[in-house]
Amino acid sequence: MLTSVLLAVTQGFGMNMVTANLPQIQGSLGATTNEAAWLVAAYMAPNVSLGLLLVKVRAQFGLRNFAEISIVVFAVVALLNFQVSDFSSALLVRFVSGVAAAPLSTLALLYMLEAFPPERKLTVGMSLALTNTAIGAPLARLISPELLDLNGRHGLTAFELGLALVAFCGVYLLPLTSAPRVKVLEPMDFVSYAFIALGLGSFAVVLALGRFYWWFEAPWLGMLSALGIFCVMVCVVIELNRANPLLDIRWLLSPAVLHFAGVLLLFRVVLTEQATGAPGFFQALGFLNDQMTVLYGIILLATITGGLVCAAVLQPGREPQIHIVALGLIAVGAFLDGHATNLTRPEQMFASQAMIAFGAALFLPPAMAAGFRAALAKGTNYLLSFVITFLTTQLLGSLLGSAIFGTFVTVREKFHSNILAEHLTLSDPLVAQRISQLGAAYSRALTDRTLLNAEGVALLGQQVTREANVLAYNDLFLLVSALSATALCLLLLQMAWRALRDRIGSHFSDQPA
Incomplete structure (x- = not known):
């Protein structure tokens, strides 16, 4: 179980350390904002699909060999980070890191399931394994400031290498139980x-x-x-x-699997709010990660607590009830965040972000366990397609969520900026007074009245942009709340329909022939 946690943290930290510290890494490499975004793209481009092939590779060459070789490759690639000297080399190493990290999430899942008897693998084991995958993002933001203070960008890479080497020891000392090898690759x-x-x-x-x-x-x-x-x-x-296809396309396009994939995709998109919404909001207000460590610590604690609660209550048949609680918490938490102002500080979001993190930890294990049982009921051959569905929806869903929410915030910021700017005219005495007050800050350095007014106008424009960003992020939080509430209503309607159908069916079955 500890090895599973270690593998998950190693993979999660490696994946999130660049995203969590993009401005700092961008500066150390001398890259523009657009160039720095390529570091995320280079990592995700191979990582999003490699799990598809690795399932068959693991079955053919043995689980133990797969685990040992995977962790060695990851450690070697982590060592390559110390050779990065410019943006081009960083881009190449991030691509190779995306390849090397692909097996670790699967290994973390398998190590956690290994510790439990069969009857607890899809309840306690699945809950704890998926909780491990959720702690990487808040943990990366929580500890990155201290690592950057120690040795800049190389402080992050040294920590990643240290995690990889300790995980290397865990994998070699505690080999997984290997299933018989089967020649499945064609x-x-x-x-x-x-x-x-x-x-x-x-x-x-x-x-x-x-x-x-x-x-x-x-x-x-x-x-x-x-x-x-x-x-x-x-x-x-x-x-x-x-x-003998690699992907069973007909099964993947069946209504049940499409519904399952849609649920996972919607969940991952909605949960992107915690990775981009609150951090982006505070970044727009000028906050850095070291000023939000308590917030990320609370998110981490709420995630772990949610996973433990899910492990305690998850049983077959309880999935809808757990999802109701999870969606309700996410909807309420996002709604509370949707009333932020420029005076909102991280401590004002402790409760709401904890609710979202707790709900997120509750949601995924029941869905994953139900999908596993459905795939196993169809036969072990369908398990590969199920694993592929899960991995693809989670990885692409996180990218899709970031793209949708980032675009939404940009569009809404421009909308609010235009609305606010329409009401700012120099003929308005209040606007003229504010420009004069803001420009007065430069009165000791500038004596020209025209230049002072120009500086005042520039500072007022910055305040307008900040207020537009606050309003845009409020719109984003309310959108997430609305999506969660809509999903909750659809779930309740589905449960009501099933209950009504079962009641009608039992009524007719009780009628005499």
């Missing part, structure tokens, strides 16, 4: 994977960079999207005509 698997990797990788790059280069301004974003669609369609055609 030459066409690599052909199919090449197309799906190129397709999903293209989507990952578009989603990671679209809001920085703007969706309709960069033609290469459209061409990359078209390439992604083409590659995915070629993969679908290949898989539909294979006797």
